[in-house]
Amino acid sequence: MSAKIIDGKLLSQKLNSHLKISIAQNKGVRAPKLTILQIGNNPASNKYIKNKLNSCKSVGIDAEVLKFDNNIKVNELEKTILSLNKDKNVDGILVQLPLPSHIDEKFINNLIDVTKDADGFNPQTLGNVLLDNTQIYPATPNGIVKLLESENINLVGSNVTIVGRSNIVGKPLATMLINREATVTICNKKTKNLAKVCKRADILISAAGSSKLITRKFVHKNMTVIDVGANFVNGIYCGDVDFEKVSKIVKYITPVPGGVGPMTIACLIENVYKLYKNYYHKNNSK
Template sequence: MATILDGKALAKTMQSQLAEKVAKFTEQGHRPPGLAVLMVGDNPASATYVRNKERACAKIGIATLGQHFPADIFQEVLMDTISDLNNNDRVDGILVQLPLPGSLDSVTLLNHIDPDKDADGLHPINLGRLLRGEIGLRSCTPSGVMRLLGEYDIDLTGKRVVVVGRSILVGKPLALMCLEANATVTIAHSRTTNLSELTRSADVLVAAIGRPEMITADMVKPGAVVIDVGINRVEDEKGVRLVGDVATQDVAAVADAITPVPGGIGPMTVTMLLENTVLSYQRRLGLI
């Protein structure tokens, strides 16, 4: 059976290290780092995500300056709020919880965030910095994938990486990060012809397409490393449960290493959000 790449354990270790770092700075008389999470409406999943992020912040000493707005909020009010946070010296990271109600222009709102406070690492300037190999805040989920691979000494140099999924959240930035790590990268998606043939060529296969258990054992090269970024809520005869984009049990019999769902990339995503906030804080206060 495949080695389980335990993102939950690594996230716990990293968060303890971040807590020690923050404690050292505050003991020196510095203010704590600050993260502002903006949520609009009453989406239950979003509310859960925000609570989890705020709890994680509290554990490591990050001050949360979150604001919750009704679903009928005007775009201009949110733009003004982001402007205020951009100019607030106590705020090091800003996050707009997605999805937003259809009446709001999420792209304009996200682009209005100061790139140096872009805790999610999704601002066009930060994505451009990634493309150019420059210093900048990195997208959280792809960064979490790379950190987990590094923890298990999985070297991508010369490896064939296939990323199934082309979103700006995961697929595209992750492909750039893998290229930076000297891998040969192919991006596939739902319209890719002969997808199974392509995935079977991968030394490292990343599933980030948002389809429950789409990647099956016959699509995986024996001995491959399989990274499952998907989190899908399904309801069947087994009840309501979370599954990834990979049929984990069957694929684990073929792969050399695999991430679980839950407990794989999800905890790493939250941890990289915290790390981005602390990194922004250190830069803003001249601590690095």
């Protein structure tokens, strides 16, 4: 038996098509706009930004990249963000990660106004995610939830194990699944008997950033496996899961590439459109 592949590329294309129609139908005097801040010239960042720009273009979102030298002073970056917060022609702001070591990620994410928080990394956004009181979610967790929903995979009362406790995937995803009445276990590097803890799950989500971490010992035949890993091994892009072997055992699985990755971008640009709509709504109701 082989697992059913949950095709994130296909689902993201469907979402983008819907988004394109919504944007065309609800366009005001200008298109939605995303501003991406890039510090330095990280090759992986270049690639991710290119993908974001292409996706924006394909659905009718204006996007621009402001590039800064790797040595930019924090207060210069701060000034730029505060000015973008006030710019009525910008709906979403995103600072491409990773940042150079002299710039504190939390400080930067806190500067971005919550009404322009495209990535969903602002503390207020994350608090509202925990409270289940928002339309804006960090893109990767939101993409994962949409992948599960696309196959009608039950969450209520299900056992979900998440490997990885990052601020942008593990923790917000945990709160989103808790809000959907799943029984959620969050593992980290110190977890004892990781394989055993994982094997208990109905849904296993690995966001550890460690290739071939999830082997046959971690899974069973009724399991759904979501692979959030984005690793490069000998120049080859792969996830956390030993796909070849695990996909022969489990019920559902996402591939890398073509699983969570494209969903992350689809959810990011959906955030930009939601921020745009909120902006227009607010300005029309005043």
